[in-house]
Amino acid sequence: MTPPSAASRPELDVGYVRSRFPAFSQPELADWVHFENAGGSYVPHRVIDLLTRFYTVSKVQPYGPAGPARAAGEAMDRARELLPATFNADPDEVHFGPSTSQNTYVLARAIRPMLDDGDEVIVTNQDHEANIGSWRRLADTGITVRQWSVDSDDGLLDLADLEALLTERTRLVCVTHASNLAATVNPVRAIADLVHRVEGLLVVDGVSWAPHAAIDVVELGCDIYLYSTYKTYGPHQGLLYCRRDLLDRLANQSHYFNESKPEARLTPAGPDHAAVAATAGIVDYYEDLHHHHFGTDGGDRSLVDRIGAVYDLVAAHEEELMAPLIEFLVAKEVRILGSTSTSRSVRAPTIAFTSDRSSGPTIVDALAAAGIGIGHGDFYAKRLVEAVGAPDGVVRISMVHYNTIEEVRRAIAALDPLL
Numbered sequence: 001m002t003p004p005s006a007a008s009r010p011e012l013d014v015g016y017v018r019s020r021f022p023a024f025s026q027p028e029l030a031d032w033v034h035f036e037n038a039g040g041s042y043v044p045h046r047v048i049d050l051l052t053r054f055y056t057v058s059k060v061q062p063y064g065p066a067g068p069a070r071a072a073g074e075a076m077d078r079a080r081e082l083l084p085a086t087f088n089a090d091p092d093e094v095h096f097g098p099s100t101s102q103n104t105y106v107l108a109r110a111i112r113p114m115l116d117d118g119d120e121v122i123v124t125n126q127d128h129e130a131n132i133g134s135w136r137r138l139a140d141t142g143i144t145v146r147q148w149s150v151d152s153d154d155g156l157l158d159l160a161d162l163e164a165l166l167t168e169r170t171r172l173v174c175v176t177h178a179s180n181l182a183a184t185v186n187p188v189r190a191i192a193d194l195v196h197r198v199e200g201l202l203v204v205d206g207v208s209w210a211p212h213a214a215i216d217v218v219e220l221g222c223d224i225y226l227y228s229t230y231k232t233y234g235p236h237q238g239l240l241y242c243r244r245d246l247l248d249r250l251a252n253q254s255h256y257f258n259e260s261k262p263e264a265r266l267t268p269a270g271p272d273h274a275a276v277a278a279t280a281g282i283v284d285y286y287e288d289l290h291h292h293h294f295g296t297d298g299g300d301r302s303l304v305d306r307i308g309a310v311y312d313l314v315a316a317h318e319e320e321l322m323a324p325l326i327e328f329l330v331a332k333e334v335r336i337l338g339s340t341s342t343s344r345s346v347r348a349p350t351i352a353f354t355s356d357r358s359s360g361p362t363i364v365d366a367l368a369a370a371g372i373g374i375g376h377g378d379f380y381a382k383r384l385v386e387a388v389g390a391p392d393g394v395v396r397i398s399m400v401h402y403n404t405i406e407e408v409r410r411a412i413a414a415l416d417p418l419l
């Protein structure tokens with residue numbers, strides 16, 4: 001289905017959006033600007049309600065035949081059906097794990113038996129360590145690990161460099177959809193096409209991009225896609241998509257008697273039942289946004305299309321948030337990691353920078369004093385900050401759709417004397 005054109009598209013109603021998040025009506029948070037969303041987002045009442053409900057009426061061993069045990073299983077199944085549908089995957093293809101770091105850890109163990117000694121794995125130095133470390137450790141077991149390196153000026157990856165690294169022994173390429181610092185979208189589809197040409201597999205870390213865009217794993221062409229729901233307005237969970245035919249070839253990591261359960265193969269521990277159930281609230285929240293902005297228009301839209309329509313509004317709003325901030329920082333001649341484009345098709349509204357005028361901790365402290373929460377450090381993208389010559393870290397301001405232009409103006413006013 002074609003999305004509404006820009007002319008007919010409503011604007012994101014940020015007041016409505018904020019009314020969905022209990023955090024914004026808490027007196028102790030009233031003047032606080034949350035600009036560290038890449039570390040974790042606020043949670044809408046839809047998610048909190050499901051979590052509360054689970055803990056209140058179904059905190060029992062789920063999947064019993066009756067009563068609260070049955071209700072608990074049904075609540076979990078609802079999430080296991082709904083979440084995969086949001087990114088065009090089948091329920092059998094998606095694992096609910098405790099975090100993305102843990103999911104890649106398990107995945108590396110599951111993939112190793114498919115590889116022969118001397119096979120090659122390519123990782124970047126742009127990624128969060130979650131999508132590097134587990135793969136690099138395969139070098140201790142006879143795998144050759146190669147690095148697709150960023151440009152040391154802007155921290156960006158060049159497709160031509162990947163092409164030069166690919167060989168007939170390449171089995172796996174691991175890359176971020178958008179870095180948690182450089183925040184610039186990597187061309188996943190083009191990467192997938194290159195990797196598949198040598199019959200390799202593509203693992204994509206979507207943690208930093210999933211809070212900002214509708215994801216379609218089929219369109220992206222990746223074999224594995226990971227993201228963390230505590231950054232997409234949900235509870236602390238890591239979702240792991242693995243193409244079904246690939247999943248069947250991976251070594252089972254769950255109890256031997258669970259081997260035939262696709263949803264268990266890559267989750268060695270029992271799931272956090274309440275958190276699994278509450279992830280469905282993310283979808284309920286998207287549905288609220290769709291209904292508020294489009295009413296019953298587009299009633300024939302699929303879930304993926306409804307979420308896509310919502311994210312079109314989000315993208316337009318996020319562009320409005322990041323444009324003045326990037327323009328201000330460029331005018332101040334600070335060093336921004338990644339692209340300085342203000343287009344949402346190019347980058348996420350996560351802006352990491354260093355300044356010659358003030359240290360990172362000074363900037364973070366000054367903004368905290370002004371009631372604005374931002375961060376400083378390597379954010380576990382240690383190899384990236386080292387590669388761009390900022391080993392002491394970067395300042396990061398990360399926004400999402402519930403942030404406002406007034407908050408951006410407040411941040412600019414607080415930054416102005418420091419830069």
Ligand SMILES: Cc1ncc(COP(=O)(O)O)c(C=O)c1O
Nearest residue numbers: 099100101128130180207208228
């Ligand atoms: C880009 C990126 N990948 C992976 C992770 C790790 O996610 P998790 O905390 O779920 O292990 C993070 C966390 O900040 C991240 O920003």
